[in-house]
Amino acid sequence: MSKMTESLSTMEKALEVNLDNRIYGTFAEIGAGQEVVRWFFQAGGSAGTIAKSISAYDMVVSDSIYGKCQRYVGQQRLQDMLDYEYDLNIKRLEYGRGDSTCFFSFADTVSARNFSGTNKCHGWLGVKFQSRPGDDFSQIIIHVNLKDKTNSLQQEALGIVGVNLIHSAFNLAHRPENLLESLLDNLSRDRIEIDMVEFKGIEFRRVDNRLMLLNLVKLGLSDAAMFGPDKSVLLPSSVFYKKSVIVERGSFRPVCNVNIDIMETALEQFSEEIGVGTEEIVPIMEITMNNLMQGSGSIDLHDFLARADMLAASGYKVLISNYKEYYRLGHYLRMNTNRPVAVAMGAASLMELFNVEYYNDLEGGILEAMGRLFKNQVGLYVYPWQYKDELITVENFKVDSDLQMLFDFVKVHGKVKDIKNYNPEYLSVYSRKVLKKIADGKPGWEKDVPEAVAEVIKERKYFIK
Numbered sequence: 001m002s003k004m005t006e007s008l009s010t011m012e013k014a015l016e017v018n019l020d021n022r023i024y025g026t027f028a029e030i031g032a033g034q035e036v037v038r039w040f041f042q043a044g045g046s047a048g049t050i051a052k053s054i055s056a057y058d059m060v061v062s063d064s065i066y067g068k069c070q071r072y073v074g075q076q077r078l079q080d081m082l083d084y085e086y087d088l089n090i091k092r093l094e095y096g097r098g099d100s101t102c103f104f105s106f107a108d109t110v111s112a113r114n115f116s117g118t119n120k121c122h123g124w125l126g127v128k129f130q131s132r133p134g135d136d137f138s139q140i141i142i143h144v145n146l147k148d149k150t151n152s153l154q155q156e157a158l159g160i161v162g163v164n165l166i167h168s169a170f171n172l173a174h175r176p177e178n179l180l181e182s183l184l185d186n187l188s189r190d191r192i193e194i195d196m197v198e199f200k201g202i203e204f205r206r207v208d209n210r211l212m213l214l215n216l217v218k219l220g221l222s223d224a225a226m227f228g229p230d231k232s233v234l235l236p237s238s239v240f241y242k243k244s245v246i247v248e249r250g251s252f253r254p255v256c257n258v259n260i261d262i263m264e265t266a267l268e269q270f271s272e273e274i275g276v277g278t279e280e281i282v283p284i285m286e287i288t289m290n291n292l293m294q295g296s297g298s299i300d301l302h303d304f305l306a307r308a309d310m311l312a313a314s315g316y317k318v319l320i321s322n323y324k325e326y327y328r329l330g331h332y333l334r335m336n337t338n339r340p341v342a343v344a345m346g347a348a349s350l351m352e353l354f355n356v357e358y359y360n361d362l363e364g365g366i367l368e369a370m371g372r373l374f375k376n377q378v379g380l381y382v383y384p385w386q387y388k389d390e391l392i393t394v395e396n397f398k399v400d401s402d403l404q405m406l407f408d409f410v411k412v413h414g415k416v417k418d419i420k421n422y423n424p425e426y427l428s429v430y431s432r433k434v435l436k437k438i439a440d441g442k443p444g445w446e447k448d449v450p451e452a453v454a455e456v457i458k459e460r461k462y463f464i465k
Contacts, residue, residue, distance in 0.1 A: 038159060067080055073110065112154045142198075209232075256426075263283055267344075285317070327370070334377075350397060380417065384427065386428060
């Protein structure tokens with residue numbers, strides 16, 4: 001068992017693995033050199049750890065070993081590599097040393113900076129391993145974005161995170177939150193970002209990957225992470241690739257009919273206006289870390305899973321983000337797709353958007369924020385708000401007098417639009433009132449939430465005192 005991992009250098013981690021006579025396996029690396037295995041060779045004692053090291057750079061050679069694939073820097077190719085090398089180790093070596101050895105396969109497939117600097121610099125890394133001799137497999141997969149400006153520095157960062165992954169798999173599998181934190185030991189977010197992680201296998205049978213994604217953002221390894229309604233881990237850049245996106249931000253405590261109506265009506269209108277079918281648009285429900293912390297500085301994991309389960313019952317993908325400001329969310333989405341992007345919101349949220357105090361940290365204040373938000377193809381679709389006896393819409397929306405010209409400008413240019421086909425019955429539905437009814441055990445709240453959501457709340461006793 002390791003010392004505290006954060007106190008170890010990368011070379012010390014590699015040596016510690018090499019000196020553990022339980023651990024034995026294969027390294028398969030495509031792209032950015034053989035930077036991970038290099039650390040183990042240099043550390044000394046590598047014969048005790050490395051059964052084989054391979055780099056199948058040629059596509060024909062790679063296909064002949066691992067089978068054909070559509071994307072060579074992708075999750076499926078990584079999984080093919082991990083499975084092939086792991087199974088081969090078991091087949092070849094189990095008879096002779098299976099009683100005393102934890103077999104593993106490590107793989108990465110990477111696109112580091114090319115000569116002209118025109119490619120996206122990212123990669124997939126994974127380790128498939130036995131925690132104890134003879135165990136069924138466990139596996140950890142991560143996706144990284146390489147931020148260094150040169151190929152050599154990207155290779156170095158890749159090698160370090162790979163060593164961290166292998167070392168932590170054998171030392172911190174029983175503490176997955178600590179394992180996550182250790183992945184950037186001897187690195188920083190300025191050099192590498194980890195925006196996807198997936199745990200599976202016998203060692204992680206009780207791990208909820210949604211909580212692991214939440215921890216990615218909470219720990220600062222990434223500013224955003226995504227999961228599907230089936231609890232599957234998703235890579236946002238893959239989900240958004242060549243797709244238009246519409247996102248709705250909310251607390252979703254609970255998910256109410258009005259939340260669904262905002263998304264469905266905005267999606268239909270957005271689809272008509274950009275001239276594509278709704279199947280070509282990715283609808284996303286977003287929860288911000290600021291929302292989850294609710295000013296307390298800590299996150300109630302049970303509360304988070306309640307929201308996640310309700311959104312899953314509604315059939316939506318969920319984005320967890322650290323983008324408190326809408327302009328940062330817009331920039332993130334635009335970085336991941338070249339198609340139009342929309343944000344669906346209620347008129348009450350529009351008031352917050354035009355609050356100048358919201359942008360005190362920006363040198364250009366609200367003008368800079370609006371310029372960033374509405375740059376390129378980002379637009380807002382606004383659901384009306386029944387405020388006392390007045391229906392607040394984009395058309396009658398009032399801002400401070402010194403902001404009125406700014407608001408009129410974005411409205412005239414079609415950046416802010418009213419949602420048209422909303423359901424008037426939902427205007428009186430407020431999540432806080434519904435939440436209080438549930439907590440107090442009062443009847444009638446079921447009519448204010450989707451049927452599937454009501455079933456989840458009752459079955460799992462969410463929000464009930």
